[in-house]
Amino acid sequence: MKKLALHWKIIIGMVLGIIWALLSSTMGWSAFTINWIDPFGTIFINLLKLIAVPLVLFSIISGVANIGDPKSLGRMGGKTLLIYLMTTVFAIGIGLVLVNVIKPGKLIDEQSRIDNRISYEIWASEQGYEIKDGINYLQDPDFFERAQEISELTKSELKEASVSDKLETADKRKETTPLQPLIDIVPDNFFYSLSNNGLMLQIIFFAIFFGVCLLFIPSDKSKPVLSFVDGTLEVFLKMVDLVMQAAPFFVFALLAGVVSKMAGDDIGKVIEIFKGLSWYSLTVLGGLLLMIFVIYPLVLKIFVKKIPYKGFFKGMGPAQTLAFSTSSSAATLPVTMECVENNLGVDKKISSFVLPIGATVNMDGTSLYQAIAVVFLAQMHMIDLTIGQQLIVVMTATLASIGSAAVPSAGLVMLIIVLDSVGLNPAWIAIIFPVDRILDMFRTVVNVTGDATVSSIIADGEGMLNYRDVESPSETFEIKE
Ligand code: ASP
Helix, strand or coil, X not given: CCCXXXXXXXXXXXXXXXXXXXXXXXXXXXXXXXXXXXXXXXXXXXXXXXXXXXXXXXXXXXXXHHHCCHHHHHHHHHXXXXXXXXXXXXXXXXXXXXXXXXXXXXXXXXXXXXXXXXXXXXXXXXXXXXXXXXXXXXXXXXXXXXXXXXXXXXXXXXXXXXXHHHHHHHHHHHCCCCCHHHHHHCCCCHHHHHHCCCCHHXXXXXXXXXXXXXXXXXXXXXXXXXXXXXXXXXXXXXXXXXXXXXXXXXXXXXXXXHHHHHHCCCHHHHHHHHHHCHHHHHHHHHHHHHHHHHHXXXXXXXXXXXXXXXXXXXXXXXXXXXXXXXXXXXXHHHHHHHHHHHHCCECHHHHXXXXXXXXXXXXXXXXXXXXXXXXXXXXXXXXXXXXXXXXXXXXXXXHHHHHCCCCCCHHXXXXXXXXXXXXXXXXXXXXXXXXXXXXXXXHHHHHHHHHHHHHHHHHHHCCCECCCCCCCHHHHHCCCC
């Protein structure tokens, strides 16, 4: 019998996980699911992250040292960053077009929009912001009572714990100089960067620095170091193979836990929340699916040609399904690397350099979602963002997606900065918070697919792409002797 490809097994695990969660929600077993099944999902993410950090370190050192020539490294590095930047800005553009055409925020009933507008005016006057668009309900005696009621409500909304945590995180990021992001990339203690999962950019900096210096020392000294690095890399890749054998079961646990936490013992509540945010969710989803199924394949067709539409998805299936279930491009990175190398045929020299950087800085899905979210939130508060403000969104969403850690909900935290940049209330993330986890799953798939696309383009440009149709991509993770 033909063996089922790994990504199908993962999809089956995912579906069964969701079915289990729905069942446990209606039967009142949510506590059991969260206590006894969900921990295996956490173990799975821990295992993947455990591999991801050293993998980034060793794979970049090996990639840089194996390229051999600092000049071609510089050219490739420049090209990589430029293409990453272009795909991000393009994704934001798509997001802005969709949200301005569909106008999901205006599809909410008039009374709620007026209430929203009043709460925005209260907040803006508290912050000392000038409201320039001529609408001013606070000055209108007809709305005086309503304004007072809403003012109380706004205060209690802000107290919502999960949101205020995120606001604090973003606030910390704000108290900095303009060059702070640059300072943050250069570690003063590399072991600190290693032990704090979020400091991927510092690890990348160190690895490139180390790899380049390896090129400049005598080869009798550098050779043993490089074979140690290459050998260790093999060990980590073997770990990925082993973990992936159990992925379908882990994914079952992961999805059962995520959905159970959302639904609790009352699935009706979730459906209600989704109804209210359905147009927003559909707009984000539409943009993300467009990127996955149309834009990336089109880009590949134009620039790479060698990778067929079906072959791309067959090859990337395991990474995409894993990105969906873990909501973390960092956790997915080890698998993305194997898929891109073994199935798309990208040379290790390229993938080991381009993909770890991509997982950290290139988040097309996140930036597209941030653009839609900001304009949607403005629309539902009766605020029309000007072209100038939308350009600021392009800029800040690009930077915010670069700065987002590759972990669940990081995009939502960084959205605070984007909202802030155009004078909107950062606490509004509370509005879209309930549907964020689901959208996060889709945007992580886009983030990972975008990295794979760009690495194929770079590899092809360097003559290092050897695509051949793999019979069954599940073999990618088979344990070989
Ligand atoms: N979860 C996303 C990722 O890991 C980041 C985000 O958009 O929240 O790629």
